[in-house]
Amino acid sequence: MRLSPDQIIFWQHGFFKLNATIVFTWGLIVFLVVGSMLITRKLTSEHTRSRWQNLLEIIVTGIQQQIKEVGLRNPAKYLGFLGTLFLFVAAASLCTVIPGYEPPTGSLSTTAALALCVLIAVPMFGIEDQGWSGYLKSYIEPTFIMLPFNLISEVSRTLALAVRLFGNMMSGAMIIGILLSITPFIFPVVMTLLGLLTGMVQAYIFTILAAVYIAAATGTRKPKTIAAT
Template sequence: MRLSPDEIIFWQYGFVKLNATIVFTWALMLVLVISAFWITRKLSAGITPDSAVQESKPRSRWHNLLEIIVTSLEKQIQDVGLTHPRPYLGFLGTLFLFVAAASISTIIPGYEPPTGSLSTTVALALCVFIAVPLFGILNQGLGSYLVSYAQPSVIMLPFNIISEVSRTLALAVRLFGNMMSGAMIIAILLAITPFIFPVVMTLLGLLTGMVQAYIFFILAAVYIAAATRSREVPTQAAMPKKAVK
């Protein structure tokens, strides 16, 4: 029984190996890029479903599906605490779609989801690890962001740094463990039970994969929201009124 797609070797020259994780990762990225290009090839900005009907130019179902996905992701990002979700939509949306597509693609015979490899989940977690300070610096400036590590006291500096590293490791291990466990359960059931039960488990695995994609997306958004928080400036309504003489 294979524990990881890393064990499937397609080509090897010395210590250089081309395994299933690399092949399926690039194949999945290629499919996502081609799909995005195909869906948006005739997409026009500013055209809503109502305006399209009025102009007798109905949009395709793919365009409507794309709008639903984008709108839903923006709403989730905004609910996390990022008031203006557009700057973060590209990064967070790509993370969600990659993990979700990797889970859905498990229905393809012979396909091994790259998220079943620890190297892939570590790479995804490192993307979040790099993006969090990057968005924080862009939002607050380099000085203000670095100072936030020493808040509320300088004593917290090493603990805040350890927190950055540990949560990155937790992201990688959590995603890897959940994805690999689902694949292992299906493989075991295929070996000891009839065909129908593993099919049900496969459908359950698809649901679990979508949940994991959502959790990974939300956690990344929460970390970015924490890094981009800015000092609240008291509004005029919140300021104490001067005593009337």
């Protein structure tokens, strides 16, 4: 049984290979970028605007609003990173309605890559905001004894991010695959719909958790506990 689209390899040359994960990711990148270009090409600041512009504005301002609610003071600064995280994961989930499509987020490699990006981005934003000393000092808060626990927490939460998203996306694809072999009609459609929902939820959770980690690192506030599944 195939657990990851990584296993579908189109071309390989030693260490370099072109598997389904990378190809579908490129497809998503092209879809997102070309779609954005097509819509933003005809942007207007008039009172009347196209429906697509309205949609994009709602999405962008919605993400901004969410970032703000997490506690980041300047949402526009983090919009690029967090917004792209959300849009990529959401798009990867939504495209599961396309037959033959394998979500790149169903690959642990992709989710690990995203989690690594978060792992690197968090201290970068933290250092940018508080300086080296300010950021490093946060590891020995409230006491020096907490340093190892803080470090473990840093690594474990990155791992959790990666595995959570992978598990959810992979399980969704697995369930549909299993159901197709048992009850080929109707029921897989329902499960696909459920998969779309869980995909959106996961995109939201991934983004919000990243935002919370950044918020914690930038010292705006302590990370709030979010019950993540």
